[in-house]
Amino acid sequence: MRVLAIPATNSRNGLNRQIVGAAAKLLESGELGVEATVDILDLNDFEMPIYSTERQNEGGFPEPAQRFLDRIGSADALIVSFAEHNGSYSVAWKNVFDWASRIDLAVYQGRRMAMFSTAPGPRGGAGVLEHATLVAPFFGGDVVGSLAIPSFADNFDTSSGQLSDPELRTAFAEVVSALGG
Numbered sequence: 350m351r352v353l354a355i356p357a358t359n360s361r362n363g364l365n366r367q368i369v370g371a372a373a374k375l376l377e378s379g380e381l382g383v384e385a386t387v388d389i390l391d392l393n394d395f396e397m398p399i400y401s402t403e404r405q406n407e408g409g410f411p412e413p414a415q416r417f418l419d420r421i422g423s424a425d426a427l428i429v430s431f432a433e434h435n436g437s438y439s440v441a442w443k444n445v446f447d448w449a450s451r452i453d454l455a456v457y458q459g460r461r462m463a464m465f466s467t468a469p470g471p472r473g474g475a476g477v478l479e480h481a482t483l484v485a486p487f488f489g490g491d492v493v494g495s496l497a498i499p500s501f502a503d504n505f506d507t508s509s510g511q512l513s514d515p516e517l518r519t520a521f522a523e524v525v526s527a528l529g530g
């Protein structure tokens with residue numbers, strides 16, 4: 350199984366990049382009984398002007414929008430971990446998603462998806478995750494599980510790159526292993 354993992358933020362080594370890294374490590378260890386390779390996408394490689402219908406009508410689609418869809422299309426399954434900005438998506442994710450959705454509304458292309466969020470606070474980005482999970486089917490996403498990871502600093506060990514709280518670790522592994530079917 351080829352998995353594409355996306356931190357939905359433009360932080361290069363932020364909290365959600367670390368969550369995606371932990372999921373990749375877990376999958377590639379073989380511990381879950383799933384044979385998988387994980388490719389981690391960096392939204393900074395998909396920088397585009399802010400979406401506008403006029404830009405689209407006048408200039409068509411920027412090349413990164415199709416490239417983003419192609420990366421999803423060449424994966425068997427997706428992991429997305431959302432940063433929450435003012436209760437919603439980060440602008441970096443929203444912009445790429447908006448451009449891509451005007452090429453193909455089925456941005457997620459029917460892929461199985463594990464969705465996460467994390468934040469420094471006790472809700473762990475639960476608001477953006479709830480929204481993303483709810484709307485995913487409209488964009489061709491097959492969400493097999495989701496988990497908001499609260500209070501990142503208390504629950505994640507940055508030196509080992511793993512969740513430190515045992516209950517969260519179990520819940521996290523369950524969501525990740527659901528990608529295997």
Ligand SMILES: Cc1cc2nc3c(=O)[nH]c(=O)nc-3n(C[C@H](O)[C@H](O)[C@H](O)COP(=O)(O)O)c2cc1C
Nearest residue numbers: 358360363364365432433434435436468469470474
């Ligand atoms: C503009 C902005 C708005 C934010 N809004 C929220 C918020 O609504 N809820 C929350 O839990 N954290 C919020 N935060 C804090 C982020 O959760 C924090 O920056 C986190 O590190 C983002 O994830 P990342 O490191 O993966 O980019 C906000 C941060 C910024 C810069």
